[in-house]
Amino acid sequence: MAEKTILITGANGQIGSVLAKRLAKIHGEDRIIKTDISQPEEEWGIFEFLNVIDTDSLVELIETYDIGEIYHLAAILSANGERNPRITWNVNLASYLNMLHIAVEHKIEKLFFPSTIAVFGPTTPRENTAQDVPLLPSTVYGMSKATGEMWNQYFYDQYGLDVRSIRYPGIIGYQSLPGGGTTDYAVEIFHAAIDHGVFDCYLNHDTRLPMIYMEDAINATIDIMQAPSEQVKLRYGYNISAVNFTPEEITAEIRRHYPGFKMNYTPDYREQIARSWPSSIDDSAAKNDWQWQPKYDLTQMVDDMFTNLTKSKSHV
Numbered sequence: 090m091a092e093k094t095i096l097i098t099g100a101n102g103q104i105g106s107v108l109a110k111r112l113a114k115i116h117g118e119d120r121i122i123k124t125d126i127s128q129p130e131e132e133w134g135i136f137e138f139l140n141v142i143d144t145d146s147l148v149e150l151i152e153t154y155d156i157g158e159i160y161h162l163a164a165i166l167s168a169n170g171e172r173n174p175r176i177t178w179n180v181n182l183a184s185y186l187n188m189l190h191i192a193v194e195h196k197i198e199k200l201f202f203p204s205t206i207a208v209f210g211p212t213t214p215r216e217n218t219a220q221d222v223p224l225l226p227s228t229v230y231g232m233s234k235a236t237g238e239m240w241n242q243y244f245y246d247q248y249g250l251d252v253r254s255i256r257y258p259g260i261i262g263y264q265s266l267p268g269g270g271t272t273d274y275a276v277e278i279f280h281a282a283i284d285h286g287v288f289d290c291y292l293n294h295d296t297r298l299p300m301i302y303m304e305d306a307i308n309a310t311i312d313i314m315q316a317p318s319e320q321v322k323l324r325y326g327y328n329i330s331a332v333n334f335t336p337e338e339i340t341a342e343i344r345r346h347y348p349g350f351k352m353n354y355t356p357d358y359r360e361q362i363a364r365s366w367p368s369s370i371d372d373s374a375a376k377n378d379w380q381w382q383p384k385y386d387l388t389q390m391v392d393d394m395f396t397n398l399t400k401s402k403s404h405v
């Protein structure tokens with residue numbers, strides 16, 4: 090029997106644009122159906138317009154392409170979400186509940202849901218935050234993802250839907266730009282160091298957040314999706330952890346490459362969001378269950394970012 094195809098929603102985003110290429114390498118370009126609401130920057134493989142709110146079009150694509158696996162990345166992120174809570178809820182949660190029902194009806198074999206450290210809130214212990222703690226998120230983004238996690242577990246328990254999920258920390262990569270989250274500064278700072286030698290940070294100098302290099306985030310996604318089903322014991326969303334740092338600490342790392350780099354601090358509303366999130370994460374469940382292991386520490390990540398960014402900027 091021919092292998093089924095893979096649908097990615099939000100495929101033009103920071104993660105989707107990188108994940109789609111990795112999946113194409115593994116499964117073949119003709120088996121990856123990239124979808125989004127805007128035209129992709131790079132033209133390759135199969136792309137279809139899909140607004141995830143439009144369930145009829147989603148069903149049509151599933152039937153047309155004989156979809157067997159879905160990576161549901163489309164979302165409005167934490168900082169942008171606060172500007173329009175109602176739209177954020179509809180895109181992130183209402184459409185996801187439809188997606189879960191459609192996945193059961195159309196016998197989707199595996200569904201990936203990207204959760205986030207934003208499911209935690211100001212009452213969560215900030216250090217070494219455990220897998221199972223009370224969730225009381227303070228952003229509509231966090232609320233939508235925490236509710237999505239509960240639906241994940243429900244659909245697994247009630248309908249046997251093979252849904253798998255990771256709580257990503259802030260993602261840092263050279264391949265793509267971030268899309269309106271609270272951790273965006275940790276990507277923007279690299280571009281600023283190369284292009285301008287100065288960066289105005291919207292967080293305080295000592296606000297520590299959990300982060301992960303893109304390579305590790307993609308590996309984690311592939312690993313959990315390829316793990317034997319019985320190893321994926323938690324269906325709502327696994328904590329994963331790689332690096333954590335403050336703006337001051339990443340500035341020191343950047344000055345190893347750009348000694349004259351200047352950092353200013355003008356905290357805005359994102360500082361308050363960041364303060365409601367953990368500063369470090371306990372990911373022992375992911376390590377035990379499906380052998381999650383990050384490869385990049387802070388120094389390796391910074392070195393690799395500059396190697397790749399300077400290369401790509403010199404080609405522009």
Ligand SMILES: NC(=O)c1ccc[n+]([C@@H]2O[C@H](COP(=O)([O-])OP(=O)(O)OC[C@H]3O[C@@H](n4cnc5c(N)ncnc54)[C@H](O)[C@@H]3O)[C@@H](O)[C@H]2O)c1
Nearest residue numbers: 099101102103104140141162163164203205257259260268
């Ligand atoms: N990047 C991170 O640091 C991070 C951290 C934790 C979780 N996540 C989660 O991972 C997923 C991907 O994140 P990302 O960083 O690539 O986000 P992004 O903002 O870069 O990309 C999201 C994509 O979704 C698309 N989109 C928005 N509304 C849509 C709609 N109605 N229909 C279809 N597409 C729509 C956007 O056009 C965009 O291309 C999201 O669900 C996000 O919550 C990301």
